[in-house]
Each structure stands twice: as structure tokens, then as C-alpha cells.
Amino acid sequence: NAGVTQTPKFRILKIGQSMTLQCAQDMNHNYMYWYRQDPGMGLKLIYYSVGAGITDKGEVPNGYNVSRSTTEDFPLRLELAAPSQTSVYFCASRDFGGRNTEAFFGQGTRLTVV
């Protein structure tokens, strides 16, 4: 199993550009999450999904959009990149209801907006 795979690992964007951060998991998990981690700070929840077709806002959703058309994929879209979106982005998945309910994290995407 690959677990949770995030692409790309690094990206530099110019202000106003758009991009999609990809996240895929192969564990058939119901729940998926997107977090951002600013330098020296904790993890803040951007969006989450409890299953295909269902998404909801987290603590800091402004400037982002998500979709969940399949169980496996949960892409995060930045429409008009701003310097405030410079951060490390983590995707996670979780299998609620099973014995193991901890979240599994991807390796992160380091995004710089200049």
C-alpha cells in the first residue's frame, strides 16, 4: 500500500496563479482532510470530507476549494494564489468505524507564493 500520496512535493506560484494540490489514498478510507501548517505553527484544518460527494469547511477555508468525486481522491484547489497561502499542506485520511481510527498523513506539499 502506498498510503496517502500528495503531489507535488514542492511548488512555487506567482501571485494570482491557480493550482491544484493532489491527494490520493489507497486504503479505502471514508474521511479525508486538508491541513495547512505555517512555519513554526500548528495544523489548521482547511476542508474535510466524510465520503465521496460530501465536503465541509474547516477552520481556514477562505481561498480554497475542494471536491471529492471518488473515495480515493481529494484535491485542493487554490484559485488566486496569495502570499498568505505560503505554507506546507498536508492531506490525511482516516477509516472511521474500524479498529484503527488514527489519521494517516501524506508527506506534505511545500507551497511558496511570490
Next chain:
Amino acid sequence: AQKVTQAQTEISVVEKEDVTLDCVYETRDTTYYLFWYKQPPSGELVFLIRRNSFDEQNEISGRYSWNFQKSTSSFNFTITASQVVDSAVYFCALSPYGGATNKLIFGTGTLLAVQP
């Protein structure tokens, strides 16, 4: 509303000292999960432990131990005889046990520096 507070921003200890990382949480849910994660300097997030709210038994795993006290809404983490390899940021997290919403909320983390 859910909230996790890790009041200790940074802790510095000398190798072999014991250290306790505090975690206080707020939730209206009657059943919930609590977690601890470790983030070493390499940046990945490593799961350490899960505890559900109806199991207040403390747990020990090698040099690590966790003290869950529902009465004080705390889930503290102790490292005994700390080692340099324990240097990392440690996060406490909270999630409801069930329901339609399943937010997983993290605290701000505690940076632990273990000096040789």
C-alpha cells in the same frame, strides 16, 4: 465547538530528564477520540497513540506514557529518560467519536528540544 490547547510552546530539557507535555481539550461531544502525533525535523507526521473517551486507563509504551483525565479534560504525554531523538514537535488532536461531522482538530504543538 472543539478546541485543543497546548500551552507549552517550547520545552528544552537535557538528555535523560523526564518531560511532560500538556494537552487540554474542549468538546461538547460525550464520546470522542484523542491522539498524539510527533513531527520530527524531517517534517512527516507520526502517529503515537489514540485514546477514546470511555477508556480512561493510562497507557505506557516503553519510555512513553499517557495520562488521560476526563475530569480535567486533559491528555498529557510523558517521556521518561528523554533522548536527543525525541526532539520534535508534538501535537495533540481531538475528534468526535461519531456523527455526520468528523473534524479532526489539532493543538498548536509543543516543540521539544532535548540537549545532549
